[in-house]
Structures are given as C-alpha cells and as structure tokens.
Amino acid sequence: MGANHKHGDPLPETVLRVKSLESLLIEKGLVEAEALDALVDRYENKVGPKNGAKVVARAWVDDAYRERLLKDATSAVAEFGFTGAQGEELVALENTDKVHNVVVCTLCSCYPWPVLGLPPVWYKSAPYRARVVREPRKVLEEFGTRLPEGTEVRVWDSTAETRYLVIPKRPEGTEEMDEDALAELVNRDSMIGTREADSPTMAEGA
C-alpha cells in the first residue's frame, strides 16, 4: 500500500499531486467537485461503510468484542479482514447517553478507509471542517441529530496517523435483532458521528 507517513510528515507525494490537480481543475471550472464525488461514490461500496457497519453490529451484540474494539480498534477490525492503508491506527469512539463523538479532518479528508471507504463530499468540504469544530451542535442539527442538553459533544480531528470510527448508540427496540439485521441499521454518517443509527422502523421502510 501507499507510503506510510508518521507524525509531522507532509501528506504523501501522490496525494499532494492529486489534490493539486483536483483543486486547480475545479477552480478553473474544468471539473465539478460534486460530479467527481458522484463518480467516486459509485465505487465506494468496494471498501465502503458496510465494513464499518459489521464492526459496529458485532460490538453491539458481543461485549468481549466491544472491549477489544475500544482497546485496539486496528486489531479488532482486522478480525474481519479489514486492513490496509489509512487504517493503521484506528481508534473506536463509543457514543453513550453522556458523550456524543463526532469526527472531522480539519486539514483535508483523513478518514478510516478500511471500515468506511471514501469520505463523502460534505466531510471534505471547508464548511463542515471549519464549523463542526466551532459549533458542533448546530452542524449536528443540520444533519437532523438533536442531542439532549446534558450530552457532552466531543469533536475529534483525524490525522494521517490516527483515524476514528464512531460506535453509535444501539437503537431502542432492537433487542430481538441479530447481528446481520443490526448492521443494516448502521448508516455511514452514524460512524462519523453526524447522525445516529437508524431505528428499526426506519430501516423497514414502513
């Protein structure tokens, strides 16, 4: 896989080259950011958020796995075979009634590829990167996520070295559901922390 980079290093050369091409071509109006994203999205399910959903569902049903995941997420997701670039130091963050975690990359678009695939366009956008740090509750509300006042919101800044996977709260009314059915409730945004997991009624599309 691509070059490993450690603390303080610049982004890898290839990433800088692509970012330079992309930003200049967008500025010149030769390509559109949204159109690029739509194209990349079509391939997203290759290493997409279904991986992360399996991890979360396992953590919901298996306490021992949950503990392993919180202790060393890189190894715990490797149990599923989810390894590779940009997942070397993965940290799992558990959402509870007291704490809600949300992830950003303030510099660029660092993201845990092996479990979530490629980042969505809003995650890469300047408004999200700047605003979620300053006014996380307001940003979360725009995603339809309203948290109780007593819940502490923690914003985590991803880096080239450390990526985060949010474990959303297990929705109510899912006690009877098995792991596979639970995984269906774990949407991508819930693993970034901007939304909550789907409720079973939503998932049925009733």
Next chain:
Amino acid sequence: MALDPTLQSISIPQDEEGPVFDEPWQAQAFALTVKLNEAGQFSWSEWAEVFGAEIAADTESGQGVGNTAYYHCWLSALEKIVALKALLTPEQLSVRKAEWREASEHTPHGQPIEIRKSPK
C-alpha cells in the same frame, strides 16, 4: 454504471462491478480523468497514448506491478495530458503542490479537540 466502451478497452484494474482502487487518490485521479474526457478535453485514444507511454516506461524500468504502480502511471499521465492540452501548466501544479505540502506540514493537526457542553 457502464463505463465508456473505449475506456473499457484501456485496461483498468477492475472486477465484475467495475474499477477497483486501493486508496482514495487512485479513485480521485480516475474520476478527474473520466470527467475531463466527458467534458471533451481529450479523447480516450489520446489518453491511451499518453497513459500507455507511462506504463511502457514503467515496465521498461522494471517498476512494480499492481494497483499502486498502475495508478502512479495514471497520475503521471494525467499531469502530462493536462499540460499537453494547456489546461494547466506544470508551474501551476508545482506551486499548488508546494502550498498543499506547506499546509499539511504546518497546520496544527492531530490533537483531539474537545468541546464542552454548548453554551445555551
């Protein structure tokens, strides 16, 4: 989605569902190329010529195979074709790259930012 038939004929690492990427920059370079072609900036045969030359040079120099080497060639070809078609100059690219490098080196990055309860 169905790929352009001409693009399909340029060998792209893919499985039955389409192109495969190891890392986002590969998908981004791929997407830029597809979009520039769709916009009429170059034809796939023009692309194949530039890209093919990169692959040939890479093979000759005994470089590795696989997705990463493949997309390194892809990226080099993309840089060449945007210059060839006068879309961007190599100078613009190198200035911008230095700016990105500077930003990535000097932006405080990596500390988890903790935010207390929102003031209400």
